[in-house]
């Protein structure tokens with residue numbers, strides 16, 4: 345089981361630097377950022393931007409990274425449509441609240457705006473939920489720009505998207521050997537946490553890791569990297585950055601118990617106020633804007 349120390353890595357002495365392969369990934373992600381939108385990629389999965397590249401890892405074996413980025417420039421202004429999502433996001437599962445997603449013109453920059461209505465709590469009546477699925481991979485990153493309405497009502501909190509793997513999570517169901525999800529939550533006063541469901545968690549709901557405090561009306565880039573473990577071995581990895589500053593690193597994640605071989609399979613697009621009670625209900629209609637949504641994954 346996780347000790348309290350490993351839940352709060354800032355106080356644990358076991359933090360170490362990137363493994364060489366992880367460092368290689370980071371370098372290549374930088375290159376992909378520069379080339380993804382401008383170059384003619386050899387393999388394009390999405391129409392807005394997408395690229396694949398092959399690099400030599402530290403062991404000289406080829407590692408292919410697939411990088412997909414969504415800046416909403418290919419989406420018509422106005423309500424986000426299921427046809428856009430299906431075409432551009434390879435979305436296998438569109439959940440609640442697509443009608444609360446739209447593309448807005450933010451002084452010439454198209455952005456995705458998710459509406460969170462006054463008094464609404466939970467995915468069925470607040471925000472939007474879908475999954476951007478991809479072929480299972482052992483290592484992936486997700487990244488996006490996010491900005492809360494300048495008059496946002498934080499309430500007790502709500503959810504923000506992150507990576508997911510294995511079977512669909514069962515929120516409130518406790519530790520599950522079949523899956524993980526690594527979403528974020530905003531909390532009272534704008535406190536940001538990683539909200540992590542994994543097979544070693546101790547409680548009924550996901551573990552929380554403090555990532556700092558957000559300000560309304562200000563843009564942030566949230567990025568995470570997940571690397572699967574050898575089944576049964578505590579060698580999986582998890583990193584989180586806010587505006588490029590690393591806030592969390594773990595290299596001891598036992599994502600998959602012995603005998604389980606599932607891997608990372610989606611960006612879980614999960615945005616809503618909640619929780620499930622009135623303490624999470626906003627006192628006004630608010631919104632959250634997103635842009636430059638980026639997913640990378642290793643293909644070998």
Ligand SMILES: [Ca+2]
Pocket residue numbers: 415416417453454455635636
């Ligand atoms: Ca944009």
